[in-house]
Amino acid sequence: MRQIAIIGAGQAGLQLALGLQHHGYQVTLVADRTPEQVESGRVMSTQALFHDACETERQLGLNFWDGLCPPIEGIAFSVPHPELAGQKAVAFEAQLNDPAYSIDQRVKFAHWQRTFAERGGQVMTEQADVDTAERLSVTHDLVLVATGKGDLGRIFARDESRSPYNAPQRHLALAYFKGVRPRPGHSAVSFNLIPGVGEVFLMPGLTRTGDGAWLPYENVLIEAVPGGPLDVFGDVGDSGEQVRRMLSLMATFTPWEYDRVKDAELTDPVGTLVGRVTPQVRRPVATLPSGRPVLGLGDALVVNDPLTGQGAGSAARAAAVYLERILWQRERPFDRSWMHDTFEDYWGYARYVTQWTNALLAPPPPHVLGVLDAAQRHPSLAHAFVNGFNHPPQFFPWLTSPQEAVTFMTRHGAPSPAVHA
Structure with missing residues (x-):
């Protein structure tokens, strides 16, 4: 059986590793942290997974939390009134045909990594770099890079024709809260669009406490237009200060959401995150110093702002497309032509996500x-x-x-x- 190496243990890398393992491939997975380090680390994202993306996991038997995770039954969309404080200029909601889910990625990735190892997969725990990719390329038929971090991520050239932005379009503040008051009616992603200012999102999810108990919680994400009134997290000192600033902004711009969150608490001391993302698409094939090619996967190649909630789902879709094409290739070479075609097959879907997300970063026409x-x-x-x-x-x-x-x-x-x- 052909040997494949995957550098990066996020949604795309882990799902593809487990999928290949399911089909009998020998897979080497390179992770930058152990499962224990992932579980005790800081939160990573809001990780919404809508139905079609969930199906890519279910087909491989990786849906370990279906009976536990609170379902996201719909989406509620609001635009605050620009002149009447506390009122909405636009408000509607609807149910999804099938529910979405949000599992704390610390829980998910740690469990998936353990599952991969228990099933006989080889895990290398190290901060991978170009030298790591070189070593693996000698002993493996295919090397995939599923991380955009550090020098390894930078070996993939930016695709200018598919990357209209050169800087972050939003500055982000995320917190996981327990004790949030449920919204009336069905559960939902609460999507609050404040034109020219940013967005405020709430979304139910599932995590675990330090003693292993399951804990439903609510993701709260503020996306700030740089330099605007929501952009106040650049100098935040600690989680407590971040939460105070988030609540203050919600009380001003989305008081209906503030009322749900005002009495809530963080799920854990590292249940917050601030950051920013530059949306971009990179070219799928990079050449190592030895001349051997490597193929990018997931957010090593396609990075979108999280405001449309598509990051985890797009990674799952990429893993599913790559798995299908690797299985189809059988004993034929994983050459540059196959690598380019594999990415373009995925891009046939991902381009819609990228175009939609980039469009929402601008004021709505x-x-x-x-x-x-x-x-x-x-x-x-x-x-x-x-x-x-x-x-x-x-x-x-x-x-x-x-x-x-x-x-x-x-x-x-x-x-x-x-x-x-």
Whole structure:
């Protein structure tokens, strides 16, 4: 059986390693931390996984938390009124056809890494670099890089034609809270869009306490337009100060969300994170100093801002596409042509995620605002919009075309002259 090495133990790297292992491949996984270090470390992201992405895990029997994790049953979308404090200019909600889930990645990745090792996989724990990739390329038929960190991530050249931004478009503050008051009705991702200012998200998830007990919690993510009124976390000193600033902003901009969170507490002392992401796409194949090629995977190649909640799902989709193409290749060489074609197969889906996310980083154009406004009055339109989060190609072509937006609205019984503004 051919030997494959994967550098990076996140959603894409672990899922592909376990998938290949399931099909009998000999896999070497390089992780920068042990499972115990992952479990005790700082939170990593909001990690929403919508239904289609969940299915890629279920097909491999990796859905260990289906019966435990609180389901995300829908999405509630709000735009605060620009002049009337505490009121909403736009507000609608709808249920997903199938629920989404959010598992604390500290729990998920630690368990997956242990599962891989228990099933006979080889795990190397080290801070991988280019030399690591070189060593592995000598003894393995294929080396995949599933991390964009450090010098190893930088060996993949930026694809300028697919990367419109050169700097972070949002500054991020994330916290995991226990004791958040549930929203009325069904559970949901609460998506609050504040044009020109940023976004505020709430989303239910599942983690574990230090003694191993399961703990439902709520992700709270603030995305700040750089230099704007939400951008106050650059000098935050500790978790307590970060939480105080987050609550203050929510009380001002989204008081309906503040009321849910004001009496909550952090899940753990390292349940917060601040950061920023530069959205970009990198070219899929890099050449090592020896001349041997390596293939990128997941966010080693495609990095989007988290405001559309697609990071974990896109990584899962990438792992599924790569797995299928590796199995299909059988004994044929993993040459540069195959590597490029494998990524382009994935990009056929990922381009919609990237285009949609990049579009939302800019102020919404009139035809998009028209769709959002009409969704308040037409449940079919709201349902179609919400379920696009599971399958982002559904946002096209109406997202980028005023004429197609008219067609989209009419299809759902909601013609509106606002689209022509």
